[in-house]
Amino acid sequence: MNYIEGGVCAAKGFSANGLNCGINPDKNKNDLCMVYSDVLCNTAAVYTQNKVKGSPIVVTKRNLALSKGKSQAVIANSKNANTANADGEQKAMKMCELTAKVLGIKPEQVIVASTGVIGEVLPIEPIEKSIRVLADGLSYSGNAEAVNAIMTTDTVPKEVAVQFMLDGKLCTIGGMAKGSGMIHPNMATTLNFITTDVAITCEMLQKALSETVITTYNCLTVDGDTSTNDMISVMANGLADNKTIACENENYTVFKTALHDVLEKLTIMLAKDGEGATKLIECTCSGAKDLSTAITVAKSVVRSPLVKSGIFGSDANWGRILCAIGYAEADFDINKVNVDVSSSAGEIVACRNGLVVEFSEEKAKEILSQDEIYIHINLHDGDSSAKAWGCDLTYDYVRINGDYRS
Amino acid sequence: MNYIEGGVCAAKGFSANGLNCGINPDKNKNDLCMVYSDVLCNTAAVYTQNKVKGSPIVVTKRNLALSKGKSQAVIANSKNANTANADGEQKAMKMCELTAKVLGIKPEQVIVASTGVIGEVLPIEPIEKSIRVLADGLSYSGNAEAVNAIMTTDTVPKEVAVQFMLDGKLCTIGGMAKGSGMIHPNMATTLNFITTDVAITCEMLQKALSETVITTYNCLTVDGDTSTNDMISVMANGLADNKTIACENENYTVFKTALHDVLEKLTIMLAKDGEGATKLIECTCSGAKDLSTAITVAKSVVRSPLVKSGIFGSDANWGRILCAIGYAEADFDINKVNVDVSSSAGEIVACRNGLVVEFSEEKAKEILSQDEIYIHINLHDGDSSAKAWGCDLTYDYVRINGDYRS
Numbered sequence: 001m002n003y004i005e006g007g008v009c010a011a012k013g014f015s016a017n018g019l020n021c022g023i024n025p026d027k028n029k030n031d032l033c034m035v036y037s038d039v040l041c042n043t044a045a046v047y048t049q050n051k052v053k054g055s056p057i058v059v060t061k062r063n064l065a066l067s068k069g070k071s072q073a074v075i076a077n078s079k080n081a082n083t084a085n086a087d088g089e090q091k092a093m094k095m096c097e098l099t100a101k102v103l104g105i106k107p108e109q110v111i112v113a114s115t116g117v118i119g120e121v122l123p124i125e126p127i128e129k130s131i132r133v134l135a136d137g138l139s140y141s142g143n144a145e146a147v148n149a150i151m152t153t154d155t156v157p158k159e160v161a162v163q164f165m166l167d168g169k170l171c172t173i174g175g176m177a178k179g180s181g182m183i184h185p186n187m188a189t190t191l192n193f194i195t196t197d198v199a200i201t202c203e204m205l206q207k208a209l210s211e212t213v214i215t216t217y218n219c220l221t222v223d224g225d226t227s228t229n230d231m232i233s234v235m236a237n238g239l240a241d242n243k244t245i246a247c248e249n250e251n252y253t254v255f256k257t258a259l260h261d262v263l264e265k266l267t268i269m270l271a272k273d274g275e276g277a278t279k280l281i282e283c284t285c286s287g288a289k290d291l292s293t294a295i296t297v298a299k300s301v302v303r304s305p306l307v308k309s310g311i312f313g314s315d316a317n318w319g320r321i322l323c324a325i326g327y328a329e330a331d332f333d334i335n336k337v338n339v340d341v342s343s344s345a346g347e348i349v350a351c352r353n354g355l356v357v358e359f360s361e362e363k364a365k366e367i368l369s370q371d372e373i374y375i376h377i378n379l380h381d382g383d384s385s386a387k388a389w390g391c392d393l394t395y396d397y398v399r400i401n402g403d404y405r406s
Numbered sequence: 407m408n409y410i411e412g413g414v415c416a417a418k419g420f421s422a423n424g425l426n427c428g429i430n431p432d433k434n435k436n437d438l439c440m441v442y443s444d445v446l447c448n449t450a451a452v453y454t455q456n457k458v459k460g461s462p463i464v465v466t467k468r469n470l471a472l473s474k475g476k477s478q479a480v481i482a483n484s485k486n487a488n489t490a491n492a493d494g495e496q497k498a499m500k501m502c503e504l505t506a507k508v509l510g511i512k513p514e515q516v517i518v519a520s521t522g523v524i525g526e527v528l529p530i531e532p533i534e535k536s537i538r539v540l541a542d543g544l545s546y547s548g549n550a551e552a553v554n555a556i557m558t559t560d561t562v563p564k565e566v567a568v569q570f571m572l573d574g575k576l577c578t579i580g581g582m583a584k585g586s587g588m589i590h591p592n593m594a595t596t597l598n599f600i601t602t603d604v605a606i607t608c609e610m611l612q613k614a615l616s617e618t619v620i621t622t623y624n625c626l627t628v629d630g631d632t633s634t635n636d637m638i639s640v641m642a643n644g645l646a647d648n649k650t651i652a653c654e655n656e657n658y659t660v661f662k663t664a665l666h667d668v669l670e671k672l673t674i675m676l677a678k679d680g681e682g683a684t685k686l687i688e689c690t691c692s693g694a695k696d697l698s699t700a701i702t703v704a705k706s707v708v709r710s711p712l713v714k715s716g717i718f719g720s721d722a723n724w725g726r727i728l729c730a731i732g733y734a735e736a737d738f739d740i741n742k743v744n745v746d747v748s749s750s751a752g753e754i755v756a757c758r759n760g761l762v763v764e765f766s767e768e769k770a771k772e773i774l775s776q777d778e779i780y781i782h783i784n785l786h787d788g789d790s791s792a793k794a795w796g797c798d799l800t801y802d803y804v805r806i807n808g809d810y811r812s
Binding site: 049050051052053081083084085086117118119120227228305309310312313315317318319320322323325326327328332334351354355356393394395397398399402 | 456487491716723731801804808
């Protein structure tokens with residue numbers, strides 16, 4: 001697996017662009033982007049499980065049903081979620097129509113997404129006025145402009161791309177994502193647009209995506225809030241010219257491994273850039289009797305506000321980790337649980353057999369003072385393991401969210 | 407129902423005391439308390455559901471099983487949770503033995519509780535040295551000394567007592583509680599000691615307690631962390647001389663209503679004094695098809711870090727409330743949901759039929775700037791309703807928990 005630049009434009013035939021159309025009064029920040037494939041793509045998507053579904057989610061789902069999973073473009077805006085508004089669906093459909101018109105494709109071949117404040121009416125005029133300029137500026141190196149447009153409280157753009165071989169053909173998967181608050185498991189967290197030139201059927205693409213999100217995006221938690229607008233879409237245009245993947249063969253396994261890599265990398269970037277975060281927390285739960293138990297325990301720890309704020313303060317309060325393991329809704333024997341904590345400064349034994357062990361405060365402080373903290377839990381109850389990612393809880397999280405709208 | 411002073415000493419025959427025995431180096435803060443009843447009490451208790459159970463929880467459970475629900479004293483310390491230590495049970499049993507000896511009762515008639523840091527060995531010597539002085543100082547007006555001893559990050563003591571008549575006899579229920587972080591539903595949140603002079607069987611007392619916690623303590627959430635040591639105990643000594651309540655008669659209903667009042671008052675005090683809190687948030691969900699749905703939805707809103715930090719900043723981000731309703735794991739039609747928000751400064755319509763409605767920013771800001779915020783949700787799907795309580799998420803929560811141990 002070879003990592004390259006290019007994000008959402010890394011795969012063959014994908015161009016992108018972004019600009020400020022005026023939804024965001026800050027003219028230096030893009031608020032609208034377009035991604036386009038030279039040819040029609042097989043498409044898979046996973047959506048938020050929140051009962052309140054953003055209007056773009058509703059429209060995208062309907063589009064992909066109508067087009068039988070064929071898409072050719074993405075249109076996405078930030079600063080306004082176009083959700084919980086009476087005219088939301090109408091506006092989201094209008095965004096698709098405008099995009100389809102300038103690109104000469106059908107409206108149902110457009111994936112539409114919005115992120116930002118919920119419950120404020122989306123002004124459609126700025127999009128209408130800018131759509132032509134946006135399309136005219138599509139470029140095979142436009143990924144940076146595009147990713148800038150989906151950032152909200154994100155402090156860094158999140159892009160990744162990998163290359164690998166299938167049937168002797170060079171294949172690429174690239175993508176971009178936005179965070180960074182309102183992120184929690186059990187849904188297709190945040191906005192994520194993945195593009196690939198691999199030839200694969202809609203069915204196998206959806207299977208690969210659905211299986212991969214379980215151990216990547218759905219293991220990410222920043223604040224326990226499950227957003228209304230979150231979505232991952234994968235567009236596969238087949239331009240790599242491999243033999244179309246249509247069953248669970250060896251090529252499918254290679255593709256799925258690459259997709260997992262891309263999604264895991266983006267997940268870690270999202271965790272690290274959680275609102276106000278100063279530290280990444282990665283929790284691995286091994287020795288679980290099944291995957292679901294491993295995921296539940298690992299997530300419980302990275303979600304705990306007490307663990308998160310303790311790690312912010314580099315406070316070696318192992319009892320809080322044990323406590324969060326203990327209230328995870330999973331079945332295991334707490335008296336067999338071991339916990340170790342590590343970082344680039346070393347590793348320390350925290351708990352053995354469900355009991356906190358004595359440790360050097362000095363060493364613990366040094367380990368916890370690094371910016372990537374790894375918590376290792378062993379349940380000693382089986383062979384399954386899983387990782388979950390989160391970040392520390394800081395003053396800045398409160399500052400950002402005490403006044404997000406303004 | 408008549409509210410009176412006296413807390414845990416308000417009911418006939420209950421004395422209490424508290425002192426600093428040295429577990430807490432701050433000599434101005436009590437860290438050990440005793441509550442004593444002149445006669446043996448029928449006892450009910452509810453415990454944490456965390457798999458990591460504090461050693462005092464294990465020992466209290468065993469004691470009440472051995473004594474067939476009879477207790478006569480409480481011994482409790484703060485600053486150290488005596489949990490996740492190899493010698494925890496031994497130490498908790500020792501606390502009961504020491505208490506029993508100075509009071510001339512049996513060890514299994516003692517309720518033991520500890521709160522504080524998890525995973526640090528509890529020094530027993532300070533307790534051993536002070537137990538005689540503690541018992542000698544028991545007083546029918548010792549409630550203030552006792553409640554001071556169970557406070558940790560609490561900023562105010564939490565006591566309540568009510569009086570009512572049964573069979574022409576004056577009856578009293580009193581209690582004390584401690585918060586204020588690591589508080590979350592689905593368990594007997596925090597340390598709570600309730601005393602009453604009502605005559606009631608163990609069975610009916612447990613029934614009343616178990617039913618009442620569902621709509622009081624279990625509807626409280628400060629940070630979503632379910633602690634290891636939390637417990638509510640109710641001791642009933644029968645000195646009010648009413649006819650012993652032994653079935654669900656009218657007197658049972660009066661008693662249960664009074665118990666509910668006491669627990670609800672303490673719950674609200676705990677929410678208001680949540681770690682770092684500047685505002686109480688009370689969320690009422692009505693129009694639910696059943697109680698469980700109402701509780702789930704109300705809790706989901708008061709638990710949301712985004713709702714909590716938004717209210718801290720007096721930010722009228724109704725979309726976040728709607729979002730938290732939407733991810734509650736309950737069955738209802740989001741398109742029928744109405745939300746109103748109120749405080750002492752007035753009431754404002756936030757959502758109608760699942761959509762955010764236009765509102766005056768100025769009025770919303772004024773309403774949200776008060777220190778008690780009420781969120782009213784109507785699901786329009788039935789006749790059940792429930793309340794949940796929480797607090798805002800502030801810089802101080804992060805400060806307190808970034809460095810709790812030191």
